[in-house]
Amino acid sequence: MAYPAAWLRGASLGEAIACELRLSIIMGTIKGGEKLSENRIAADFGTSRSPVREALRTLSDEGLIRLERMGAVVLGLNEEEVDELFDVRYLIESFVQERLSRMDRDSVIIQLERIIDKMTLAAKHLDAEEFAYQDFMFHETIIAEAKHSRIWQLWRSIRQIVLALMLVTTQRVFKEGPERIDRVIAKHSVILQGLRTGNKEEIQQQVRNYFEDSFITLHNSFGQS
Amino acid sequence: MAYPAAWLRGASLGEAIACELRLSIIMGTIKGGEKLSENRIAADFGTSRSPVREALRTLSDEGLIRLERMGAVVLGLNEEEVDELFDVRYLIESFVQERLSRMDRDSVIIQLERIIDKMTLAAKHLDAEEFAYQDFMFHETIIAEAKHSRIWQLWRSIRQIVLALMLVTTQRVFKEGPERIDRVIAKHSVILQGLRTGNKEEIQQQVRNYFEDSFITLHNSFGQS
DNA sequence: GCGCTTTAACCTGTATACAAGTACACAACG
DNA sequence: CGTTGTGTACTTGTATACAGGTTAAAGCGC
Known part of the structure; x- marks a missing residue:
């Protein structure tokens, strides 16, 4: 690859x-x-x-x-270090979502809707590359919209790794069949739904759920490989 | 300078x-x-x-x-962006301290004691450069001891800015007289004391206090300059 | 065969050279 | 006067050259 x-x-x-x-x-x-x-x-x-x-x-x-x-x-990336990367991703997104909950979210919601549409399309065409990219863009968009220069800088320092990792894991997911793919889309929809409500606690809960689930999925995936 | x-x-x-x-x-x-x-x-x-x-x-x-x-x-660093930098510092130290509260802290406590001694010495000799460096090392030591590769990487991406900023602000503090310097040392001692107790909530509270105080001090300092 | 010395290959950090592209000024023209 | 075209000077991205230092191994004495 x-x-x-x-x-x-x-x-x-x-x-x-x-x-x-x-x-x-x-x-x-x-x-x-x-x-x-x-x-x-x-x-x-x-x-x-x-x-x-x-x-x-x-x-x-x-x-x-x-x-x-x-x-x-x-140095490479062993399983533990991937976990640590997810720690950081959670830290960043948690912070960003808290901030977003206090901002005008209309623009970001529209963008995320479009991205989910593109993910759905990529899933339909079994285009793992495009799917991974849209998955990546989903999270990047959220972080960008928080408009926090230093948080954005932290993201920049890991974004390429995250993208590459998404490419690898997405290809694994695509091999496992459409129901797994749909679950990924659904997970993102839940995040988006949380953003729509604007409820701070609910948003935080959704983000926590998202990363906990990703965490488990990732470990299963590691176990198989 | x-x-x-x-x-x-x-x-x-x-x-x-x-x-x-x-x-x-x-x-x-x-x-x-x-x-x-x-x-x-x-x-x-x-x-x-x-x-x-x-x-x-x-x-x-x-x-x-x-x-x-x-x-x-x-791009420079205006007041707002310095605030954002402190957001990130707080995010990192808060995470790290939570982690430390679940680890063996004997080693880090000894190191921090030595650093505070060096800070006291630097204060006595009115050596702002050395004081700034030890202030910096205090925080870097805490972060390093958490042994989290990705958090460490985040720190690396801002550490030089933090160090330079500390140099500038420390020189301002030194011009304001010894009582201000002593307060800085005291603030660090409180953090160390929190670490000694090992109480998770207390540690978090101490870290929050530290950054809230730094935040205010910083803004006063900005107001004067 | 083993240990020491010396040498040679290789590495990075820095300097210089070259090529392709961009912005801006200025002149020519409508 | 406005607009357009051209040329020039400056920019970055990449290639190559050189210097100082490190590693490792080859060679030699024992």
């Missing part, structure tokens, strides 16, 4: 290399402990060291690798 | 340039809206574009500037 070319439109070589490497690390094609050298990667991708250097810095900022004196060592 | 040279030991040129620029932006020497060019900065610092490029990426990741097609535009 390669990184969807459509997601790389307008990206520089450095970003593209970062995306490819990130996906390889998340899928386990590149294993934890492995050592990466700028020269070797540059040779592999047929580029110079400059974009590779940029890519390695990106992955280092994301915590997927650690830059050392010589070479970069791959 | 320049960035303390002692804090740059072992740093690459790129990191050093990032620190200098960051401080200039936070102090307002470089104002929001201003446009930065790699070439001009490289000329100013007497280096090539490579480290400057790295520095600009760092500042972009930190949300202090925005990289555009041509030139980078300075």
Whole structure:
């Protein structure tokens, strides 16, 4: 599986290399402990060291690798670290939703409705890539609408990992059949419904439910793989 | 005011340039809206574009500037954005302390005691730089001890800004006299005391108090400047 | 065979070079 | 005077070159 070319439109070589490497690390094609050298990667991708250097810095900022004196060592994402990523996602979305509950939500609700429509369409066409992307956009839209510069920055620092992870897990979900896919859509609808009510406690409860459910699903998925 | 040279030991040129620029932006020497060019900065610092490029990426990741097609535009930190930064700090420390309350805290308590001693010493010698650094280390130590890879990553994405901000505010505090300095030390002692008790609710209350107080102090400080 | 020294390959950090694209000013023209 | 076109200067993204340092292994003495 390669990184969807459509997601790389307008990206520089450095970003593209970062995306490819990130996906390889998340899928386990590149294993934890492995050592990466700028020269070797540059040779592999047929580029110079400059974009590779940029890519390695990106992955280092994301915590997927650690830059050392010589070479970069791959840290990878084990099950526990994925859990921790979900901790952070929950922390961010919980904060953001609390904030949204005190704001005008008309705009975000309309956007989320459209996104759910697109998810439904992608499910119909069995387009896992598009589905994963819309799933991603659903959450990104909510976070963006809270209009909190620092929270947005936190999101930026994990968004690419989240996207790559969604791509992988969505493809697993699609293999499990349509009822599983529908459940994912339903989960998002519940979040949207909570936002519509504007009830702070209910929204928080919905978000908690969402992540608890995702958590369990994820572990089952890990157990199988 | 320049960035303390002692804090740059072992740093690459790129990191050093990032620190200098960051401080200039936070102090307002470089104002929001201003446009930065790699070439001009490289000329100013007497280096090539490579480290400057790295520095600009760092500042972009930190949300202090925005990289555009041509030139980078300075975003700066107004009062509201500092508030938002404190939102994030509170979010992180609150999470971390909850986690710590369920862990063995002996090690972190000893470390924090030592840090408070160093703060007291720095206060005695009126060494604002050292005081700011120990203040910073106090919080960083707490976060590190929670041993949560993703939370640590979030912290990493704001730690340099926090450090620079602490340097600026600490120097203001030092100008206001010793009683203000002692209050800062006392605030940290309260946090430490909360950690000693291990009582979850009390710890959370202490952390909330700390940030509410910092919040108010900060706004007063902003009002004066 | 084992340990020490030396050397050679390789790595990163930084500098420089080149190419493609963008903005802006200025001039020519309607 | 307004508009359009062109040219120039400056920008970033990428490639290449160089310097200093680290690793590792090859070679040699024992």
